[in-house]
Amino acid sequence: MNEINFITIGDKDFFPLIHFSIKQVLKFYPTSKLFIYDWGFTPSQKKKINTYPNTILIDWTDKLDREHGYKTIRYTHDMENRVGLPRKREYILNQKPICILDCAKRIKENLIFFDGDAILINPIDEIFEDNYDIGLTVNVNFLILYKYIPKGTFGWMKGVNSAIIFFKLNSKPMQIFIQEWIKEMNQQNVILMEQTSLFNLIRKRNKELLYKEYNIGIIKLANLKYRIKIFPSSIYNYTFFGRRYNDKKVKFLHFISMKRHYPKNLRTSLIIRAYIREIKIRYAFSHILKLVSPLLSPKINKNIRRSFNKFLIYRKKKKKEKKDLLLLKEKQ
Numbered sequence: 001m002n003e004i005n006f007i008t009i010g011d012k013d014f015f016p017l018i019h020f021s022i023k024q025v026l027k028f029y030p031t032s033k034l035f036i037y038d039w040g041f042t043p044s045q046k047k048k049i050n051t052y053p054n055t056i057l058i059d060w061t062d063k064l065d066r067e068h069g070y071k072t073i074r075y076t077h078d079m080e081n082r083v084g085l086p087r088k089r090e091y092i093l094n095q096k097p098i099c100i101l102d103c104a105k106r107i108k109e110n111l112i113f114f115d116g117d118a119i120l121i122n123p124i125d126e127i128f129e130d131n132y133d134i135g136l137t138v139n140v141n142f143l144i145l146y147k148y149i150p151k152g153t154f155g156w157m158k159g160v161n162s163a164i165i166f167f168k169l170n171s172k173p174m175q176i177f178i179q180e181w182i183k184e185m186n187q188q189n190v191i192l193m194e195q196t197s198l199f200n201l202i203r204k205r206n207k208e209l210l211y212k213e214y215n216i217g218i219i220k221l222a223n224l225k226y227r228i229k230i231f232p233s234s235i236y237n238y239t240f241f242g243r244r245y246n247d248k249k250v251k252f253l254h255f256i257s258m259k260r261h262y263p264k265n266l267r268t269s270l271i272i273r274a275y276i277r278e279i280k281i282r283y284a285f286s287h288i289l290k291l292v293s294p295l296l297s298p299k300i301n302k303n304i305r306r307s308f309n310k311f312l313i314y315r316k317k318k319k320k321e322k323k324d325l326l327l328l329k330e331k332q
Contacts, residue, residue, distance in 0.1 A: 003110050004032040007103045009060075009096065010116025011040035017117055017255065019045075022052050024120045030054075035106065037099045039064060039092070060099060064092065094185065094194050096162065101178040109170045115163040118237070118254040121247065127166050127236075132216050132229035134177060135166030136202070137237035137252075140213050140230065159210065160199040163254050164237040166229075173224055180221045202228060 006025050010018045018036060025034050036049060037060045049057050100113055110128075114120065127135060143159035167174050185197035202210060202219060206228070209217035215230045233239065239254045285308055293301055 003108055004029055005035065005103070005107045005111045006032060007035040007037070007100060007111060007113050008116055008118075009037040009039055009099055011038075012042050012045060014116035015041060015045045017119055019048065021114070021119050022049065022055055026052065026054065028120065028123045033107070035103050037103075058102075060095075063098075064095070093192075096194050097178055097181050097185065097198075100165075101175060101182065104167070104171055104174045104178060107171055109174075111167040111174065113165045113167070114252060115254065117256065118163050118252050120251065121253055122249075122251050124236075124251050127231070128168060130216065130229060132227040133167075133169040133173070134226055135168065135229045135231050135236075136198070137161050137164045137233040138210055138213075138230045139233045140211060143210055160195065160202070161233055161237050161239070161254070162195040162198050163239075163256075164231075164252050166231070169226075173226070176222050176224060177226060 006029075008018060008021060022034060022036075025032060032054060034052075034055045035058060036055065037058050038046065040061055041049070041057075046057060049055060096115075100111070104111060112124070112127075137160075139159050139161070146159065167177075181194075181198055181201055184201045185193050187197075201221075205219035205221075206217045209215050209219075209228060210230060213230055213232045217228055218225050219228055220226075231237075235249060236251045237254050238250045238252060239256050289301070289304065296304070
């Protein structure tokens, strides 16, 4: 196998996941390089990252403008009230392809990008088998559904997810593709600009390519031809929270809703292995309860859920943290 490079991005809040990702990448691909773009790690977190071999930490904090956004990104519509996505967060997310472009200039070939809230849980050797240049994770069924819904809805933008991208080509054409992606992003005035622009980049040139899993099709950009492969998000970018998943089959878990459902201070309260274990238990429990719910009264159903939550790892840990905090205050 040729050179393999990984890239991810994040700040202090996503360190627990990124720290776990470092171990996973080195476990499956010990000779690969992992580029981590620092959007605001603490000194101790940086020190920890630098202890791992083949891991390159790149300081990007001086290029972040959290107040006004990245200077090259144009944003004229405030969508915050419509979708609950703050403008500041939108600006920061828009820097994703710019970091990927920077990384592409540092390598010779083959780059695997994953968001800071996504983790590799199984090897992905098979992504190098077919003859293609760029692999995108797509929820094909979702796209097909929204294919027939009138314009003006935003659901179709979720079909192509930019959290996991496979670049299986040399650095120079890789850079050109990313530059075209950024150029497309600068023409957008919609929510999730970096993700929507990636969708539009493909849709404008080969729309039907997106509607079948493992499809391979050609698009033309800047006088170059790119072979695009469609990977199912159900395996390579798993975000379907509330369902049970096959942990032997799924490759990447993407914790999109992590911060909404779990403690805010992830740096001190998140244990990734326990977190994954709890997710599996939750999925199994939800599935079983869904089957028996029609036989139960609402009150019994509620009591079962409440009792179940008391036994969950995170509920226990959170309770213990509160207890330890109270003891500490009493000692002071």
